[in-house]
Amino acid sequence: MGKLEGLLKKHGIKLLGFWIVLNKHLSYGVYEASSPEAFKKFGEEPDVWAAGAYDTSETKMAVSLEEAMQILQNAT
Numbered sequence: 001m002g003k004l005e006g007l008l009k010k011h012g013i014k015l016l017g018f019w020i021v022l023n024k025h026l027s028y029g030v031y032e033a034s035s036p037e038a039f040k041k042f043g044e045e046p047d048v049w050a051a052g053a054y055d056t057s058e059t060k061m062a063v064s065l066e067e068a069m070q071i072l073q074n075a076t
Contacts (some may be wrong), residue, residue, distance in 0.1 A: 003047045011042040021043070027055040036061060 008015055008031075016030040042048060043059070063071070065067040 004051060007042060007045050007047060011038050012060060025040050025055050027052075027057065 012034050014032040016032055018027065018029045020027045031039065033042070039059075
């Protein structure tokens with residue numbers, strides 16, 4: 001985790017939790033990032049690619065309920 005911790009810090013991302021389903025090569029990570037661009041740059045790091053080489057990954061963007069309400073109010 002040492003290299004990944006450094007990369008998280010480099011891109012200003014906080015790892016909130018991480019779970020692995022060993023027999024399925026599946027992992028779930030919850031991160032907090034200042035922007036989608038920061039998370040994208042983190043994900044493009046070679047060491048991040050290497051760490052995820054054995055698992056299936058899929059990225060889902062999420063916001064808090066408060067943020068969602070603000071977005072919806074601004075859209076109308």
